[in-house]
Amino acid sequence: DVQMTQSPSYLAASPGESVSISCKASKSINTYLAWYQEKPGKTNKLLIYSGSTLQSGTPSRFSGSGSGTDFTLTIRSLEPEDFAVYYCQQHNEYPLTFGSGTKLEIK
Amino acid sequence: EVQLVESGGGLVQPGRSMKLSCAASGFTFNNYDMAWVCQAPKKGLEWVATISYDGSSTYYRDSVKGRFTISRDNAKSTLYLQMDSLRSEDTATYYCARGPGDAWGQGASVTVSS
Numbered sequence: 733d734v735q736m737t738q739s740p741s742y743l744a745a746s747p748g749e750s751v752s753i754s755c756k757a758s759k760s761i762n763t764y765l766a767w768y769q770e771k772p773g774k775t776n777k778l779l780i781y782s783g784s785t786l787q788s789g790t791p792s793r794f795s796g797s798g799s800g801t802d803f804t805l806t807i808r809s810l811e812p813e814d815f816a817v818y819y820c821q822q823h824n825e826y827p828l829t830f831g832s833g834t835k836l837e838i839k
Numbered sequence: 840e841v842q843l844v845e846s847g848g849g850l851v852q853p854g855r856s857m858k859l860s861c862a863a864s865g866f867t868f869n870n871y872d873m874a875w876v877c878q879a880p881k882k883g884l885e886w887v888a889t890i891s892y893d894g895s896s897t898y899y900r901d902s903v904k905g906r907f908t909i910s911r912d913n914a915k916s917t918l919y920l921q922m923d924s925l926r927s928e929d930t931a932t933y934y935c936a937r938g939p940g941d942a943w944g945q946g947a948s949v950t951v952s953s
Contacts, residue, residue: 823940
């Protein structure tokens with residue numbers, strides 16, 4: 733199975749700041765990497781797929797980069813609605829596997 | 840509007856069975872692979888199973904192989920998860936998701952306990 737190591741598990745930042753979340757795969761997954769946002773009371777939201785392609789409706793302050801084993805989600809100029817939990821997921825092979833999540837909280 | 844609505848969750852004893860349903864609307868259901876993803880209390884997301892758009896192929900995580908069955912009825916735009924021989928470690932909220940992960944349901948809570 734492909735292990736997805738996501739870091740940090742917790743991140744505190746202020747609105748307006750920029751943050752980055754890392755996701756490392758235990759073997760190459762090409763660019764088959766998605767990023768999701770989880771918020772209480774809302775359905776999970778796909779932000780980015782194929783490593784760097786923004787899903788329709790995802791604000792441009794979100795960006796994804798990487799290929800192979802190392803990936804990064806960057807959020808520029810944080811907005812209040814961005815404070816949530818973020819997960820990466822590889823869909824290169826079964827079983828599909830998620831990172832353990834990053835909780836982004838307001839400092 | 841794309842909607843996925845799960846139903847069928849609740850409390851069940853270990854060793855018993857439960858069947859979840861996911862009613863889809865707002866898109867052409869039979870064009871998409873569909874998946875179940877679960878989340879144990881205070882834990883992260885975990886993929887459970889995927890079924891191809893026509894039901895011809897299914898994939899499962901190891902811990903549910905032989906116990907869970909994913910299926911679909913394209914005429915009813917409904918996805919199912921039959922869960923047999925349930926264990927306490929299956930306790931979780933189960934989400935149905937459209938294949939690419941671009942649509943999720945609100946989840947159905949399953950508690951396995953005596």
